[in-house]
Amino acid sequence: MNDHERDDDANRLTRRHYVAGAGAAVAVGLAGCSDDPEGDIGATETEGDSGGGSGGDTEDGSGGDAEEGDLEIVHWWTAGGEQDAYQALLDGFREEYPDVEIVDNPAPGGAGSAIDAVIQNRVLDGDPPSTFQIWPGQALTPYTDEDLLEDIGDSVWTDEMEEAYLGDIVDLARPAGNLVAVPINIHRLNNLFYNVEVVESANVDPTDINDPQQLADALQTVADETDATPLAHQTQSPWSSLQLWESIFIGMQGVDAYRTFIDGDVSSLETEVRNALELLNTYSEFFPEDAGSISWDQGNSALIEGDAAFIHQGDWAAGQYRAADGFEFGEGWDMVAFPGTTSVYQSVIDSFVFPTNNPSPEATEKFLSYAGSVDAQARFNPVKGSIPPRTDVPTDDFGPFLSRQIEDFNNSNTQPPSIAHGTSVAPSVHSSLEEAFANFNGNGDVDEAYQAIANSF
Amino acid sequence: MLGGLFGRSERDPDDAESDGEQRSRPGGEQRLRTDGGATASASAGTDASILTRLRRSEFVESIPFWGPPAVLVGIFVYGAVAWNLVISLIGWDGLGQPEYTDFSLAAYEQLLVDPSFTSAFWNTLILLLVFTVLSLAVGLLLAILIDRGIRFENTFRTIYLLPMSLSFVVTAIFWAWMYNPRIGLINTALRGVGLDVLTTAWLSNPDVKLFAIIFALMWQFSGYCMVVYLAGLRAIPRDQYEAARIDGASTLRVYLRVIIPQLGASTMSAAVVLMVFALKAFDFLFVLFGVNPGQSADILSVMMYRVAFDRLQWSYGAAVATVLFAMALSVIGPYLYAQYRRGEL
Amino acid sequence: MANVTLEHITKRYEDVTAVDDMNLDIEDGEFVTFVGPSGCGKSTTMETIAGLTLPTEGTIEIGGRDVTDLPPKDRGISMVFQNIALFPHMDVYDNISFGLRLREYDQEEIDRRVEEAADIVQLEGMMDRMPEEMSGGQRQRVAIARAIVRNPDVFLMDEPLANLDAKLRVHMRTELQRLHKELDTTIIYVTHDQAEAMTMSDRIAVIDSGQLQQIDPPLVCYNEPTNLFVAGFIGSPSMNFVEGEVTADGFDAEHVTVDFDPDAYDVSVGDEVTLGIRPEDVYLADGVESVEDPSAVVDAWTDVLEPMGNEVFVYLKLAQDAELRIDERDSDQLLMSVDPDVEVEEDGEIDVVLDRSRVHLFETGSGDAIVHGLD
Secondary structure, eight states: OHHHHHHHHHHHHHHHHHHHHHHHHHHHHHHHHTTOOTTSSSOOOOOOSSSSOOSSOOSOSSOTTOOTTSEEEEEOOOSHHHHHHHHHHHHHHHHHOTTOOEEEEEOOSGGGTTHHHHHHHHHHTTOOOSEEEEOOGGGGHHHHHTTOBOOOTTTTOOHHHHHHBOHHHHHHTOTTSSOOEEEEEEEEOOEEEEEHHHHHHTTOOGGGOOSHHHHHHHHHHHHHHOSSEEEEOOOSSTHHHHHHHHHHHHHHHHHHHHHHHHTTOOGGGHHHHHHHHHHHHHHHTTSOTTGGGSOHHHHHHHHHHTSEEEEEOOTTHHHHHHHSTTOOBTTTEEEEEOTTOTTBOOEEEEEEEOBSSOSOHHHHHHHHHHHTSHHHHHHHHHHHTOBOSBTTSOOGGGHHHHHHHHHHHHHOSBOOBOTTTTSSSOHHHHHHHHHHHHHHHHHOOHHHHHHHHHHHO | OHHHHHHHHHHHHHHHHHHOOOSSOHHHHHHHHTTTOHHHHHHHGGGHHHHHHHHHOHHHHHHHHHHHHHHHHIIIIIIHHHHHHHHHHTTOOTTSOOOOSOOOSHHHHHHHHOHHHHHHHHHHHHHHHHHHHHHHHHHHHHHHHHHTTOTTHHHHHHHHHHHHHSOHHHHHHHHHHHTOTTTOHHHHHHHHTTOGGGOOOTTTOTTTHHHHHHHHHHHHHHHHHHHHHHHHHHTSOHHHHHHHHHTTOOHHHIIIIIIGGGGHHHHHHHHHHHHHHHHTTHHHHHHHHTTOOOTTTOOHHHHHHIIIIITOOHHHHHHHHHHHHHHHHHHHHHHHHHHHHTTOO | OOOEEEEEEEEEOSSOEEEEEEEEEEOTTOEEEEEOSTTSSHHHHHHHHHTSSOOSEEEEEETTEEOTTSOGGGTTEEEEOTTOOOOTTSOHHHHHHHHHHHTTOOHHHHHHHHHHHHHHTTOTTOTTOOGGGSOHHHHHHHHHHHHHTTOOSEEEEESTTTTSOHHHHHHHHHHHHHHHHHHOOEEEEEESOHHHHHHHOSEEEEEETTEEEEEEOHHHHHHSOSBHHHHHHSSSSOOEEEEEEEETTEEEOSSOEEEOOGGGTTOOTTOEEEEEEOGGGEEEGGGGGGOSSBOOOEEEEEEEEEEOSSOEEEEEESSTTOOOOSSSOOTTEEEEEEOTTSOOOTTOEEEEEEBGGGOEEEETTTOBEEEESOO
8 A cells, every 4th residue: 555655645746736737827828818809899819829929820810611712801891881882892793793702701990900910810821811901002011022912913903904093002002013902992181171160160261271380370269269179189099190190291391201201211301200290299289188088980079069170080081971960061061181281192092902822813803803993993982981093983973072082182193102001101110100109199209209200110 | 639538438347357456336346347357457467567556546547637638738828838939039020931040039139128118018017016906905995894794785796896797898998988088987076076186188198097097907806806805704703803802903903913814815816816817908908099008008918919910020029928928927926836835736 | 800780781683682681790700601592692692791792772880880882892801702713824822912912011911921821721832833733622722811811800701612522522611610710700601501501600590582581500590490491491301391280189280190288389279380390300109218208100101211321211101192202392291310220111101200399380371480399
C-alpha cells in the first residue's frame, strides 16, 4: 500500500498543477476576450485572441453557406435607406443575370467599422468573398500592395465605361496603376446644410458666406440672434471633426495644398494646417453642448427640429430630411457648398473589388460589370441618396436636391478624395489622423494635434 | 479525443481482471471475469506489474477526463498566446503572409516611445484599480445594508444586480444618455440641486472622461460585488455580531474589526472577476467612441484593436496584446498562487 | 456583582408575543437557569437582559440600575453563545482581549486579565492558536474566557453546551459549576435540557409560552411543581398523569382510585382533577411493605421494559387493549421504575400501587397544582 500512497501523492501534485494551469488558462481566455468585439456594433466574428494572430486558424470568418460559384457579397449597407438601395441594386442584377446565385453577407457597422476585420481575416486566410464593399483610393493599398486584387482594366472597365466616369474618380479605382475597383456611388462631403427658418431669423444668408472664416462670423451671429445651436456636430467619435477639418482646409488653402497634404508633405504646410485647426477650435465654440454624447444623426435631428442652424456633413444627411414630415428641400432646409469650396466636389465613394483567389470569378465579373452600368447606378443611387459616378445616368429619378448635386458634380473643377472616408490616405494614416482628432476633440490643443498629424504620415 | 474515452471503457473488463482487488465493486468482479478477460491477462505476461501499476494509477485513469480539455486549452489558449508572442517579434504589417525569419523587439521598442501606448497603459491601470476598489466598496456597502434586513430585500437585490445582466453595449448607450451634458440625468440632477458648477460634458471633458467611464462600469458591477459579499455575510453567524456588540463594539467597529476581516475570500474572488472585466472594458469604450476614444480614455485593449485591425500593424498590435496579457497574468497569478497555497486548487 | 430584576417584561413581534409579562428577581451571585421547550421565550428573555433586543414593555434593572434602554456594552454583562461565536480570523489572545482592546485598556492590564481568564478556563499556552485549530471544548473555553475577562456583573449563557457532544457536555457542566463557585458572579443560563438545569442551578425558572411558570430551587420544582407543565417538564422520564374526578372517597379514574378525604384539601366532589405520580413512586403490589402509605391496587399489564442498568423502566397498560404511547402517555398508561433485581416479565399481568405521600393533584382545566402528597 506504500506504493499506492506514493502514487496518490504524485497524482495529487500533478492534478493540482494541472488545475492551476487550467485556471490560468481560463484567466487568459477571459483577458483574451477583451479584444473580441463580439456583440458590439455588429455581430461580426473576428479572430478574437491575439490582435495579430489572425493567420490561418479561422476557417471562415462568416457566411459559411456560400458555395463554390455563388456570388458572395460582403457589405455594410444594413441601415434603412442603404439596405433598400442595395436591394434595388440586387434586383437589377438578378434581372440581368438570373442564373447567378447571390449570397448576401452583410457586416453591419457604420462606415465599415466591422467589415474591415472580417475582410482582412478572410483575405489573409486565402478565403475572400466574391466581392466586397470598400472605399476606393488609398484604402485599397493594403490589398494592392500584396496583389490581392485582380486587375479588371480589361475585363470590366470597357472604354465606354471609362469614358463615362470623371478622371479623378477613375484614378481612385487604380491606386497602384491598374484598375481594381468599380465605384458605384458618390457622396459629396463639403456640404453646409442649414435650417432655412433658423438662418433667416438670424438674418444670415448662407450663399453670402464666402470662406471658412466668414462662416465663423455667421455662426456667431446665429448664436447672438437665436437660441439655436449654430453648428450641429458630434465629437463622440473623431471622424466628423476630421472631415470638417478637411473642408476647412480646402476652403482656406485650396485643393492643391490639400493634395500636397495628402501626399504626406505636412511640414511645408505647418501654418496652413495650424490655421485650419485654430478655426476648427473656433467652430467648436458653436457646437452643441452635448456634442460628445451624441451621434451625427442626433445632431442632424436637432437641425430638423429647428434647434440647430447649420451642419457640415456628407449628403447622406439629406436622407434624414427626406424622411422628416413637412421638412422640404428649399423651404425647410437647404444646402450650400462649404464656404470656399464651391467648385470642389469632395468625394466619398463606395466601390466593389475583385479579390484574387476568387471563389466565383465569372459571377464576380458579371456583378462588377453590372455595378459599373447605367442601369445599376440609376437604380442604386436615388435610393441611397448619392449621385452616380457615371456622368451619363439619367437624372429623372433623383429628385431636386440630388439633381442639383449631379449638376454641381458635373460642373465641379475637381473631385478630391476624402481623408475621413479613407480614399485619400492609407488606412494606417487614416487611423492615426482619427486618433489625433479624437484627442483634439478632447483638448483642443493645436500644437499637439499638429504634431500628431505630422507624425501620422 | 473521444476515441480515448471509448477506448478506455472498452478496456474496462480486463482492467478489472488484472486489478484483482476491485474494492469498490466486489459484486461486479465475477461478472466481468466471466466476460472473457482471461485471454487478455494471459498475454499481459511479464509486463503485468508495470501495466497494473499504470492502470491503477489515478493519473492514468483520469486522463480521459482532463486530457481533452487540456489539449484544447493547450492549443487554443496557450498556443494562441505563444503565437501572439511570435507575431509581435516578426514585424508583420499589412495583408501579406507573415514571414518567420527576422525576429526583433522593434515592436516593443516602439511601445516605449509611443505616447498613445503610455496613456493607454496608465488609463488601463487606473481603470483596473479605481474601478475594482470602488465597485468592491459600493458592493460591500449595499450588501451590508441589505444584510441588515431592510424591507423589500429581494426587490433591492434584484434592482442592484440587474445592471450586471446587461451587456456592455446596453450599458454604454444608457450611460451615453445619462451623461449627456444637456439633457442627461446627471447634469439635470446636479442643476436641480443647485450644483451647476459641477455640470460638465462628462464624456468629452478629458479630465473626467475616464472617471465617468469608471463610474458607469461601477454601476454595472457593484451589484455583482454585492451578491458575492452578501453570500459572505450570510455565512457569518449572527452570534458574532451579538458577541461583538456585547464586547462593546459600535456597529461601525463590528463591521470594521469583526465582519469585514472575514470577507477576505469574497473580496479576493470578486476582485479578480472585476479586474478581468476591467481589462474587458473594450466593449464599453468601443460602443461609445469606436476605436478612437482619445488619449484621456484610451485603454490597451482598444489600442490593440485599433493598431491591428485599423492599421494592419499586426506585430505592433500583438505587442500591445502581450502587455495586456502580462497585466492579466499579474492579476490572476497572485490569486491562483494564494488559492494554491490555501490548498483550494 | 449584581442582582437582576425584570418587571413586567413583554416582547411582542408583529404577530407573536415572545415574552409575556415576565417578573423575575435574581439575587446577586445566583446561578439561575431559564428552562423550557424550544420557542418558549427563554432566549428572548435573555436577549432583553443582554440588550440585544429591546422589550416592548417593562423595565430591567441590573445592580439596582435601570438598564432598559442601555446598549449591551453599558450593562456590565458578558455573554456566551450557543454557536460559541469566536471570531475566526483572530487567535485566542485576540478573541479574549477583543472587548478590552475596544475599551482601550492599557496593554499590561489587558495581558494580566487575559492571562488570568485563560488560567481559570485552563487555556495556558494556547494563546496563538486559531479557533479552527481547536476542539469544540477548547473553543467553548475561549468563549468563556472572553466572557470572564471583562469582570462582568452578570454572565449570560445561551445554551453554551448545546453544540458539544454528550460526554463533553457533562464535563463542561461540572466546569461551569466550578467556575461559578470561583467567580461568585450572577449567572443566567438558558437551556432546553432540564438535566443541565437540575444539576447546575441555584434556581430554575421554567418558562412556557412566554410566561414564567415557576422559579424555585431544582428540587422544589421537582417535588412541588406549581402546575402540570412544570410537573411534566422537570424530571426524566416525566411524571405520569391520570385524569379523573374527585368523589367522596377521593380520586377516581377509570383504572385508578386513590382514597383521600376531599374535605382535607381544596377540592370538592365532582371536580375534574389530574393525578400526577413520578415513575419512581409507583411500586409493585408485592413489595408493598416498603411503602408506608400505598394506594389501592391498580391492575396493569406490562408492555415494554427498558433496563437502564441501575433501574428498569416498565411501561404499564391499565387496560389490556390499551395502545402504548411512549412519548405522551395517556390516562390508561403508567411508567414505573423498579430495581433491576426485581423480576418483571414483558406482556404479563401485574399489580402495582402508588405511594400516596408522593401523589400530586392538579386542576385538569387550569393545570394548577392543588396538593403535593396526600396524608
